[in-house]
Amino acid sequence: MKGKKRIFNRRKYCRFCADSSIVIDYKNPKPLKSFLTERGKIIPRRISGTCARHQRMLTREIKRARTIALLPYVGRPDS
Numbered sequence: 001m002k003g004k005k006r007i008f009n010r011r012k013y014c015r016f017c018a019d020s021s022i023v024i025d026y027k028n029p030k031p032l033k034s035f036l037t038e039r040g041k042i043i044p045r046r047i048s049g050t051c052a053r054h055q056r057m058l059t060r061e062i063k064r065a066r067t068i069a070l071l072p073y074v075g076r077p078d079s
Contacts (some may be wrong), residue, residue: 012049013049014050014051014054015049015050016050016051016054023026024054024057024058024061026065026068026070027065029070030069032058032061032062032071035048035058035061035062038076040071042058042059047051055060
C-alpha cells in the first residue's frame with residue numbers, strides 16, 4: 001500500500017434540507033438556474049447533492065418555469 005494515496009470526497013448534502021428558509025418556487029427563477037447546466041439540462045441529484053424529495057420538487061418547478069418562459073429549454077449556442 002506504499003505509494004497509494006487515499007482520495008477523500010466531501011459528502012454532498014441537500015441544501016434545502018439544511019436550510020429550510022430556501023423555498024423552491026417557479027416564480028423565482030434565479031435559484032433554479034444554479035441547478036441547470038449551460039446547455040439548459042437539469043443537473044442530476046448525484047451531482048448536485050439534493051435529496052430525492054427536493055430533486056422531484058426542483059424538477060417540477062423548473063419545468064413549470066420553462067413552460068411560462070422564465071427559464072430556457074436550451075442554453076445559448078456557442079457561436
